[in-house]
Amino acid sequence: MLKTYEPSSIEEIANFLGAATEPVVFDSSVPSHPFALPIKASCLLSLKNYRGVIEHDVSDQVVVVRAGTLLSELQTELGKQGQCLPFAQLDPHQATATSTFDTSLVDAIAFNLPHPLHRQCGSWRDWIIGVRLVQSDGTIAKCGSKAVKNVAGYDVQRLMIGARNSLGLVAEVTFKTFPLKGLPNSGVQVSSDHLGKAPTWIQRVQPSDFESAVQAGGRNLTAFDYASSTLWATTRPNEGLKRFPGDWILRSNAETKNLEFADPTVVRLIKRTKELFDPTNKLNPGAMGIV
Amino acid sequence: MSFSDADLARKLEALLGPEAVLSGSAAGRAYDCDSYTVEKNNPAAVVLPRTTEEVAKVVRWCYQNNVPFTARGAGTGLSGGALPAMGGVIISTKKMAKILDIDLPNRCLLAQTGIANKKISDAVKEKGLYFAPDPSSQSVSTIGGNIGENSGGPHTLKYGVTVQHILGITMVDPTGEILKLGGKIEGAPGYDFIGLIVGSEGTLGIVTEAWVKLNVLPKTVSTALIAYRTIADATKTVADIIAQGTIPAALEMMDRGILRAVNMAFGFEYPANTEAMLLIECDGEPDQVAREMEAVQQVCQRNKAIEIRVAEDEVERARLWVVRKKGIGAMGRIAPSIVTHDGVIPRSKLPEMLEFVYDVSFRYSIGVANIFHAGDGNLHPCFYFNDRDPNQVQRVVEAGEEIIRRCIELGGSVSGEHGIGVEKIDLMPLMFSPADLELQALSKRIFNDGMLCNPCKVLPNQKGCVEYKKHWKGAAC
Numbered sequence: 001m002l003k004t005y006e007p008s009s010i011e012e013i014a015n016f017l018g019a020a021t022e023p024v025v026f027d028s029s030v031p032s033h034p035f036a037l038p039i040k041a042s043c044l045l046s047l048k049n050y051r052g053v054i055e056h057d058v059s060d061q062v063v064v065v066r067a068g069t070l071l072s073e074l075q076t077e078l079g080k081q082g083q084c085l086p087f088a089q090l091d092p093h094q095a096t097a098t099s100t101f102d103t104s105l106v107d108a109i110a111f112n113l114p115h116p117l118h119r120q121c122g123s124w125r126d127w128i129i130g131v132r133l134v135q136s137d138g139t140i141a142k143c144g145s146k147a148v149k150n151v152a153g154y155d156v157q158r159l160m161i162g163a164r165n166s167l168g169l170v171a172e173v174t175f176k177t178f179p180l181k182g183l184p185n186s187g188v189q190v191s192s193d194h195l196g197k198a199p200t201w202i203q204r205v206q207p208s209d210f211e212s213a214v215q216a217g218g219r220n221l222t223a224f225d226y227a228s229s230t231l232w233a234t235t236r237p238n239e240g241l242k243r244f245p246g247d248w249i250l251r252s253n254a255e256t257k258n259l260e261f262a263d264p265t266v267v268r269l270i271k272r273t274k275e276l277f278d279p280t281n282k283l284n285p286g287a288m289g290i291v
Numbered sequence: 292m293s294f295s296d297a298d299l300a301r302k303l304e305a306l307l308g309p310e311a312v313l314s315g316s317a318a319g320r321a322y323d324c325d326s327y328t329v330e331k332n333n334p335a336a337v338v339l340p341r342t343t344e345e346v347a348k349v350v351r352w353c354y355q356n357n358v359p360f361t362a363r364g365a366g367t368g369l370s371g372g373a374l375p376a377m378g379g380v381i382i383s384t385k386k387m388a389k390i391l392d393i394d395l396p397n398r399c400l401l402a403q404t405g406i407a408n409k410k411i412s413d414a415v416k417e418k419g420l421y422f423a424p425d426p427s428s429q430s431v432s433t434i435g436g437n438i439g440e441n442s443g444g445p446h447t448l449k450y451g452v453t454v455q456h457i458l459g460i461t462m463v464d465p466t467g468e469i470l471k472l473g474g475k476i477e478g479a480p481g482y483d484f485i486g487l488i489v490g491s492e493g494t495l496g497i498v499t500e501a502w503v504k505l506n507v508l509p510k511t512v513s514t515a516l517i518a519y520r521t522i523a524d525a526t527k528t529v530a531d532i533i534a535q536g537t538i539p540a541a542l543e544m545m546d547r548g549i550l551r552a553v554n555m556a557f558g559f560e561y562p563a564n565t566e567a568m569l570l571i572e573c574d575g576e577p578d579q580v581a582r583e584m585e586a587v588q589q590v591c592q593r594n595k596a597i598e599i600r601v602a603e604d605e606v607e608r609a610r611l612w613v614v615r616k617k618g619i620g621a622m623g624r625i626a627p628s629i630v631t632h633d634g635v636i637p638r639s640k641l642p643e644m645l646e647f648v649y650d651v652s653f654r655y656s657i658g659v660a661n662i663f664h665a666g667d668g669n670l671h672p673c674f675y676f677n678d679r680d681p682n683q684v685q686r687v688v689e690a691g692e693e694i695i696r697r698c699i700e701l702g703g704s705v706s707g708e709h710g711i712g713v714e715k716i717d718l719m720p721l722m723f724s725p726a727d728l729e730l731q732a733l734s735k736r737i738f739n740d741g742m743l744c745n746p747c748k749v750l751p752n753q754k755g756c757v758e759y760k761k762h763w764k765g766a767a768c
């Protein structure tokens with residue numbers, strides 16, 4: 001049984017993490033993100049009480065928001081001012097087929113899943129300009145700023161995107177927002193074979209391999225996006241789609257194979273980074289699949 | 292370091308051959324600073340490797356012998372990033388300027404990092420492609436330097452800065468090991484090491500090769516130059532354009548000081564009583580560009596523009612850009628020395644910030660002209676002065692600090708594109724708390740746990756730098 005903590009201020013989060021002696025997992029809305037690896041921990045820290053917009057500067061197109069906020073909540077708030085984060089406004093089928101389900105910001109940033117407007121509008125690493133992070137010892141530190149362009153110091157916030165909260169807990173985020181008016185349409189194509197079914201396999205290939213990958217994916221595909229050469233598919237846990245040179249995949253039903261790193265350099269660097277940022281290995285231990 | 296300079300040069304010659312090593316006082320002077328010339332320090336030697344392996348050889352040797360080393364591209368950096376702060380070896384990428392692979396179907400290109408930014412675009416222009424980051428120094432500044440500083444340019448507003456265009460890198464880490472990170476496909480799972488390395492000012496290792504993204508050249512480009520009678524009208528236009536949902540490819544501003552200089556240097560004409568000009572460019576599909584330009588012009592008119600010149604053809608377009616591209620050069624012709632600052636503020640604070648800049652210039656009796664990336668809120672106040680006069684130099688430094696402090700007070704940053712280097716290192720604590728700086732130091736340690744790879748840059752209070760600082764601080768005067 002997981003002990004659950006639901007702090008409502010960044011200080012509470014910091015106190016809790018600083019004092020924690022057991023491994024902590026983070027999650028906000030669901031017990032476990034579908035694309036997560038299985039994690040053994042005894043405490044769950046949820047940000048579901050740490051929500052809401054802190055500051056939205058409409059004319060500067062900058063918003064500061066608590067990371068427990070749902071993506072849909074943020075979009076609604078921004079939408080009132082004609083702004084958004086540039087996700088496609090997908091119909092529910094498309095959203096399901098591309099796994100762009102509504103989630104807390106902390107989860108969305110932690111998993112950094114591809115989305116249907118990636119090629120046209122970039123992704124989290126392009127929209128996030130600042131972060132307040134709670135470190136494993138409970139220290140609160142910020143990186144980045146509220147300026148849309150900034151090269152002062154090391155861009156530690158980038159390291160946190162896709163890091164599955166294994167290096168620190170992203171507690172507050174500063175985004176650059178986009179005008180709703182200029183939002184392009186997504187070119188994502190949804191397969192009618194799997195309506196309502198979520199993908200278990202996400203793959204990105206080189207554009208030159210994309211046609212072949214779509215062919216190979218065949219009826220397994222739930223959706224594909226030509227612009228970013230991304231495919232979404234349903235696969236059985238012990239099967240996969242054809243692989244292509246330099247491609248990468250993410251999985252949701254393959255247990256320890258949900259995330260794998262083959263390159264020894266990358267494995268070594270991930271280990272080293274984890275040791276530096278979380279020396280006692282208490283933040284989402286095993287979240288990156290490397291122990 | 293237990294070597295004399297001559298000894299050290301001989302050791303390096305033994306590694307790479309005599310033609311790859313420069314030493315002696317002339318070489319020292321040629322490499323004692325970048326384009327931020329206020330602070331200088333001589334390197335013991337300069338090496339010019341040709342390959343990743345040669346870089347690795349030199350770095351490994353430096354690591355084993357406890358000799359500091361600093362990467363250098365074209366030396367156009369504006370914050371002292373390539374200054375050999377503790378002396379030691381300058382590793383120049385001058386002889387590493389080859390394009391190694393062009394992958395047209397996948398729109399990317401692999402090059403050695405000593406290649407000039409613009410050479411990449413030139414190489415693929417015929418295929419309708421280009422490399423989007425466009426620092427004004429692009430005809431000489433290198434991809435390695437662009438990566439070091441995460442450089443931007445006039446078109447950053449729409450196309451992003453260097454980090455958005457680097458897919459994969461080969462880097463020699465500070466111990467001399469060769470690391471390959473990323474590849475040709477973006478968005479891969481895992482920690483974003485490339486995102487950390489880009490912008491780290493050569494302090495995490497020496498990037499020797501990079502896969503860069505190629506963009507498709509826009510079908511249509513439309514450029515307008517707009518004159519205003521007041522600074523406020525121009526800055527209001529900037530805010531209004533963005534607020535109404537148009538993101539131009541470029542949105543640049545020049546004030547009267549710049550216009551006058553460009554007029555004197557290149558005969559550029561502009562309406563009498565002009566206090567500021569905006570250069571606005573939209574690009575993309577023809578009908579979209581027409582729509583955007585129409586919207587932009589309406590905003591300009593609403594904000595009392597006194598003249599709107601829209602380029603009719605390529606020749607005129609190039610002419611309109613002269614005022615932006617040659618602005619700093621023109622300033623250089625009329626003043627013995629210039630220092631360009633690089634603060635960022637939230638866009639909406641432009642009017643009050645510019646007023647502050649003029650006030651500072653008045654109070655310190657140092658002339659100032661402004662030419663900058665208005666769309667990003669990235670200021671470049673350009674002070675002109677005589678660097679032979681220590682009193683003037685002192686005033687320029689103080690005036691610059693006042694401006695940067697105000698940028699931070701307004702929620703901005705000490706640097707939008709020129710980096711911290713040594714120039715702004717003492718300003719870092721204004722923007723970041725001790726805990727923030729420690730977090731940065733922690734991320735540096737992933738790659739660089741020592742004091743050899745470009746020491747004394749970016750983070751203040753590094754061990755052992757205080758003593759060296761005496762050598763270089765204010766060396767120009």
Ligand SMILES: Cc1cc2nc3c(=O)[nH]c(=O)nc-3n(C[C@H](O)[C@H](O)[C@H](O)COP(=O)(O)OP(=O)(O)OC[C@H]3O[C@@H](n4cnc5c(N)ncnc54)[C@H](O)[C@@H]3O)c2cc1C
Nearest residue numbers: 364365366367368372427433435436437439443493498708
């Ligand atoms: C006239 C002029 C206009 C400019 N305009 C702009 C502009 O519009 N936008 C902008 O952003 N900047 C601009 N700059 C600043 C400068 O040109 C950029 O910072 C540029 O990217 C530096 O490139 P470089 O090759 O000259 O690098 P250098 O000055 O040689 O080095 C810059 C930094 O990068 C590091 N470095 C160099 N090569 C490598 C490598 N291979 N691996 C790792 N680190 C490396 C160095 O150690 C140093 O810290 C301008 C400068 C001038 C003089």
